[in-house]
Amino acid sequence: MRAAVFQGKGRPLAIETLADPTPGEGQVVLRVGRCGICGSDLHMAEGHTFSFEIGAVPGHEFSGEVVAIGKGVSRLRLGDRVAVLPFLSCGHCKSCLAGDPMGCPKQRIMGSLGVNGGYADYVLVDDIWCVNLPNSLGFDDGALVEPLAVSLRANRVSGIRSGDRVLVLGAGAIGLAAAFWARQSGASRIAVSATSHRREAMAQAIGADAFITPEEGRTLAEQSAAALGGEADIVFECAGVTGSLDLAVSAVRRRGVIAAPGFCWNPDSFSPIWAMVKEVTIRYTNVYDTQEFEIAVRALDRGHVEPRAMITDVVSLDDAPAAFAKTFSKWAYRVTIAAGMPPTME
Numbered sequence: 001m002r003a004a005v006f007q008g009k010g011r012p013l014a015i016e017t018l019a020d021p022t023p024g025e026g027q028v029v030l031r032v033g034r035c036g037i038c039g040s041d042l043h044m045a046e047g048h049t050f051s052f053e054i055g056a057v058p059g060h061e062f063s064g065e066v067v068a069i070g071k072g073v074s075r076l077r078l079g080d081r082v083a084v085l086p087f088l089s090c091g092h093c094k095s096c097l098a099g100d101p102m103g104c105p106k107q108r109i110m111g112s113l114g115v116n117g118g119y120a121d122y123v124l125v126d127d128i129w130c131v132n133l134p135n136s137l138g139f140d141d142g143a144l145v146e147p148l149a150v151s152l153r154a155n156r157v158s159g160i161r162s163g164d165r166v167l168v169l170g171a172g173a174i175g176l177a178a179a180f181w182a183r184q185s186g187a188s189r190i191a192v193s194a195t196s197h198r199r200e201a202m203a204q205a206i207g208a209d210a211f212i213t214p215e216e217g218r219t220l221a222e223q224s225a226a227a228l229g230g231e232a233d234i235v236f237e238c239a240g241v242t243g244s245l246d247l248a249v250s251a252v253r254r255r256g257v258i259a260a261p262g263f264c265w266n267p268d269s270f271s272p273i274w275a276m277v278k279e280v281t282i283r284y285t286n287v288y289d290t291q292e293f294e295i296a297v298r299a300l301d302r303g304h305v306e307p308r309a310m311i312t313d314v315v316s317l318d319d320a321p322a323a324f325a326k327t328f329s330k331w332a333y334r335v336t337i338a339a340g341m342p343p344t345m346e
Contacts, residue, residue, distance in 0.1 A: 003120035004059075004320040006045065006052040013119070013321040018057075021116070021124035023070030026091050028127050030064030030082065033139025034314070035118035037061075037327050038147070039172050041111070043265055045324075050112070050265075058111040060086035062118030063133065063142025073127045083142040085129035085149075085293055086110035086117065099290035101129060119320055131293045134301045140314070141300050144307045148296040149288035150261050151177035151238070155185060156292070157283045158234050158259040162186030167224045167232035167251050168208070170239030171199040174261050176206050176310055178236040183207030184304060191227040193220060193239075205309035221250040231256070238262040242269075245282070249275045258282045 001020050004013040021029050041058045044051050052058060066080040076082070087101035088108050095103030111117030116124070133142050151174050160166070166182040168175045171194035182190050183206075191210040192203040200211040210227035212220070225231055231253035237244055240262030248258045249271075258280060275282065300307070315323045 001121040002317055003057045003116065004317065004324070006054060006056045006058060008054050009046065009051070012325050013058075015318060015321065018116075018120070021122055023068050023073075023124060025071045026073060026127055027070040027124055028066050028073055028076055028130065029068035030062075030084070030123050030125060031067045032059075032062055032064045032118050032120060032123055033081070034064075034143035035059040035062035036143045036147070036173075037324060039174075041324075042327065044112075052112065053114070056111055056114075057116035057118075057120050059118030059120070059123075060110045061143050061146040062086070062110075062123065063139045063145070064118075064123065066130075067122070070127075076127050076130060076132075080130075081133045081139070081142065082130040083133060083145040083293060083297060084123075084125050084131070085288070085290060086125075086146065087129055088115055088124075088126055089129075091126060091128055096128065101289075102287050119317070121317065129290070131290065131297055133297065136301050137297070140308065140311060141305070144300075144310065145293055145296045146288075147173040147310075148177045148180070148299075148307060149292040150174050150285075151236070152181055152292045152296055153285045153288050154178060154236055154238075154259040154261040154283075155181040157285055158236070158257050160185045160187065160234055163188045164233040165228040165230055166190045167228065167235045167248075168192045169235065169237050169244055169248060170194065170262055171203055171211075172238065173310065175236070175238035176202055177307065178238055178261070179203060179208045180206045180304075180307055182234075182236070183306075184299065189228045191224055191232075193224070202309050206306045219250065220247050224251040233257070234259065236261070240264045242266055244268075245270050246274070249278065249280055252278065252280055254278045254280075256280060259285060261285045 005016045063083045089101045089104035090106040108115045166187045168178045190208045192208045193212040212223045235248040235252045235258045237248045237260040
């Protein structure tokens with residue numbers, strides 16, 4: 001099979017020919033339909049705290065068609081179209097049985113620790129982490145399920161209620177998905193904050209009422225209160241940059257909630273006194289479980305397809321290295337790779 005392989009920090013991905021994967025017990029092989037370029041892929045290619053190993057095949061936001069089935073697999077059939085929680089795990093521990101792959105002591109994430117990801121013609125996955133796609137959804141939708149599930153976890157732990165005022169820090173994948181779920185949860189007003197207007201149209205298409213960029217002489221808290229008609233009941237911290245947690249505290253109301261699915265790759269200073277004065281609740285979240293994947297699929301199936309606005313381009317696997325480099329250099333939000341399929345543009 002062909003795959004886009006990491007060559008090292010500062011070097012472009014290279015298309016190489018690798019051995020086709022063979023399914024073991026409880027595993028299936030997918031022909032990759034779509035795989036998203038995630039912001040964490042770009043961070044890891046930069047050589048942050050977590051980095052790809054040379055020779056790794058990145059990609060963890062993918063969907064595909066089942067083309068080979070291993071021993072003991074009964075819930076999937078050849079030809080099934082699925083979105084996938086991108087983990088290999090033991091399949092037998094308490095966490096695996098509860099649908100929580102991140103809690104498995106033997107879990108490995110696609111694209112790292114020797115596990116190939118979705119920038120390839122084919123990918124090996126555990127059948128227990130596959131979620132079937134209904135006929136109403138395509139592979140594009142399937143590739144969006146992973147980032148949607150990340151923000152859904154934050155949405156669920158935030159305790160959001162109908163009528164809440166919501167501020168989202170960051171207009172990347174997770175921030176836009178957070179705005180989507182806030183709208184689905186009945187938020188009265190949603191404001192998205194970013195450093196430029198580049199993703200304003202995406203944010204509005206996905207459910208935001210206001211888009212905030214820095215203004216001289218006004219604090220983020222002041223801008224947010226003006227846009228929302230008062231202090232935010234809930235702030236979703238999805239920027240993951242130094243200082244963003246302090247900004248979230250400044251904008252949230254007394255006894256409000258900050259849910260943080262974004263994570264900062266660098267050490268960050270934080271002034272807890274203001275969080276204490278406001279009695280703010282801060283909840284960090286990490287990835288998702290199978291239930292959240294299923295909820296995301298059902299939402300799209302019901303016709304809530306606003307997240308499609310996040311897709312900027314669809315390119316072939318052969319063009320993936322150039323698309324990755326372009327996304328890396330410009331930090332444009334999302335390019336979706338069409339792996340193993342004819343090139344398609346959107």
